[in-house]
Amino acid sequence: MAKIECDLNINGISKKVTIHEDKPLIYVLRDEFGLTGTKLGCGLEQCGSCAILIDGKKKLSCNILAKEYQKSEIITIEGLKTDNYLNIVQDAFKKYNAAQCGYCTSGIIITLTSVFNKNSNPTKDEINSSLEGHLCRCGSHKSIFQAIESIKNELA
Numbered sequence: 001m002a003k004i005e006c007d008l009n010i011n012g013i014s015k016k017v018t019i020h021e022d023k024p025l026i027y028v029l030r031d032e033f034g035l036t037g038t039k040l041g042c043g044l045e046q047c048g049s050c051a052i053l054i055d056g057k058k059k060l061s062c063n064i065l066a067k068e069y070q071k072s073e074i075i076t077i078e079g080l081k082t083d084n085y086l087n088i089v090q091d092a093f094k095k096y097n098a099a100q101c102g103y104c105t106s107g108i109i110i111t112l113t114s115v116f117n118k119n120s121n122p123t124k125d126e127i128n129s130s131l132e133g134h135l136c137r138c139g140s141h142k143s144i145f146q147a148i149e150s151i152k153n154e155l156a
């Protein structure tokens with residue numbers, strides 16, 4: 001497979017990288033940008049651990065080609081904080097210890113960030129449906145939902 005030069009904007013930083021043209025975006029994030037917060041789980045768009053934001057929308061990064069996102073604004077878990085302050089979802093997860101191994105956590109935080117960016121008071125159904133496709137094998141669900149409740153209270 002041929003190599004190409006790929007110009008990507010990730011967390012506000014543009015960088016040109018030389019990659020195989022069929023390289024999935026998650027590997028570019030991790031290998032070329034050193035952003036290892038995005039986790040590879042199933043690699044089949046079935047577990048949610050690789051979620052990132054592309055142009056403000058949640059997208060799974062395990063099965064999409066990096067070369068196709070050269071004109072996009074890509075945000076990973078590392079790019080959610082501003083001025084060293086965690087965003088509201090990250091902060092709530094920290095306060096409620098809403099993780100055990102943490103493998104699923106960045107994907108879930110990305111998804112919830114996109115939900116709360118759109119609507120500060122999402123319904124329970126909207127939250128539940130947004131989290132479909134996110135697997136947490138550690139069973140952190142209780143503390144995740146406590147964190148979500150605290151976000152809703154803070155934004156109310």
Ligand code: FES
Nearest residue numbers: 041042043048062
């Ligand atoms: S690694 Fe992408 S959805 Fe599982």
Ligand code: FES
Nearest residue numbers: 100102136137138
């Ligand atoms: S905290 Fe381990 S998979 Fe969710």
